Amino acid sequence: MALRAALRSKFSLSALHSQLSPCSSHGKVCVSPVIVSQRRNNSTSPKIKVDFDQSTGVAVMCLQSPPVNSLSLDFLTELCISVEKLEMDKSCRGLIITSGQPKVFSAGLDIMEMYGKSPERCGEFWKAVQEMWLKLYNSNMVTIAAINGSSPAGGCLMSMTCDYRIMADNPRYSIGLNETLLGIVAPFWFKDTMMNTVGHRNTEISLELGLLYSPADALKIGLVDQIVPEDQVLAAATKTMTKWLAIPDHARQITKSMMRKPTIDKLTSNRDADIKNFVGFITKDSIQKSLGMYLEMLKKRKA
Numbered sequence: 397m398a399l400r401a402a403l404r405s406k407f408s409l410s411a412l413h414s415q416l417s418p419c420s421s422h423g424k425v426c427v428s429p430v431i432v433s434q435r436r437n438n439s440t441s442p443k444i445k446v447d448f449d450q451s452t453g454v455a456v457m458c459l460q461s462p463p464v465n466s467l468s469l470d471f472l473t474e475l476c477i478s479v480e481k482l483e484m485d486k487s488c489r490g491l492i493i494t495s496g497q498p499k500v501f502s503a504g505l506d507i508m509e510m511y512g513k514s515p516e517r518c519g520e521f522w523k524a525v526q527e528m529w530l531k532l533y534n535s536n537m538v539t540i541a542a543i544n545g546s547s548p549a550g551g552c553l554m555s556m557t558c559d560y561r562i563m564a565d566n567p568r569y570s571i572g573l574n575e576t577l578l579g580i581v582a583p584f585w586f587k588d589t590m591m592n593t594v595g596h597r598n599t600e601i602s603l604e605l606g607l608l609y610s611p612a613d614a615l616k617i618g619l620v621d622q623i624v625p626e627d628q629v630l631a632a633a634t635k636t637m638t639k640w641l642a643i644p645d646h647a648r649q650i651t652k653s654m655m656r657k658p659t660i661d662k663l664t665s666n667r668d669a670d671i672k673n674f675v676g677f678i679t680k681d682s683i684q685k686s687l688g689m690y691l692e693m694l695k696k697r698k699a
């Protein structure tokens with residue numbers, strides 16, 4: 397609720413609502429020409445650039461939060477606002493998510509948001525992580541991840557919320573849920589999302605060992621659906637989008653919901669308990685120590 401309030405006040409979604417007028421016979425929402433022209437190729441926030449092509453109904457969302465698109469509370473909030481705006485616009489049928497940062501799609505959750513922070517702040521952060529997952533996993537749009545760089549942990553989660561994943565075929569990039577390497581445990585809905593993507597056995601091995609897969613290995617287990625040369629990721633995503641948009645929206649959306657609803661319901665009916673669990677876990681001295689050591693390791697590796 398707090399995030400929703402933040403979303404509303406910060407970017408004035410009510411103003412957007414007021415420019416949407418209901419169509420008489422179908423109760424559907426139409427978009428006024430004024431807002432259509434405003435929305436073309438607009439940049440919704442400094443860290444998230446959205447290019448919406450009215451003629452195709454496809455938006456390309458480019459994540460550009462230097463250096464590695466780590467998912468901080470602010471960035472997650474902006475991401476949720478951008479997705480919600482597109483979701484409300486019925487002329488937007490497809491969303492491609494990609495990165496504007498070199499070599500990295502997203503480094504996952506911002507570790508600094510989980511290190512040395514108060515329980516209240518951790519709770520607020522976790523709520524935003526949940527919100528991002530709910531918005532993307534539950535989206536009515538066709539969503540494609542154009543993974544043009546490494547995508548560990550929360551980055552992998554974000555990719556897995558999409559309907560389809562295309563990754564740059566560069567062996568230096570990796571993708572996976574590596575939480576155990578940080579001494580932390582992927583929550584049940586991370587696990588469920590991965591199980592829905594690559595099956596029980598692959599998830600069991602991946603999660604216990606915190607495996608990060610090369611694009612070729614990710615393709616083998618179905619963690620990504622396609623690998624293409626690095627300079628063709630966006631073009632391949634656009635081509636795939638055309639194929640998916642050829643399916644009638646209502647049939648595809650109902651099917652998607654049928655496949656994902658049980659997983660979504662599991663979190664929506666347990667959000668508060670999940671936040672409490674996260675806060676209790678992440679603020680433990682032993683877990684804070686593990687995170688501190690991991691941060692040190694990241695810095696040393698750089699040096």
Ligand code: CO8
Binds near residue numbers: 499504580674
């Ligand atoms: N959060 C915060 N800062 C980060 C993160 C991150 N996730 N990743 C990298 N950074 C920082 C680095 O420390 C570095 O900072 P500085 O410049 O101050 O030294 C800067 O970003 C650049 O990083 P690199 O030099 O390492 O950049 P490279 O391009 O060489 O590598 C990688 C990019 C591959 C993304 C690499 O940075 C990396 O592996 N990062 C760590 C990724 C990771 O392990 N993320 C896990 C986050 S945890 C998560 O998402 C799920 C948590 C679930 C919690 C459940 C608990 C119950």
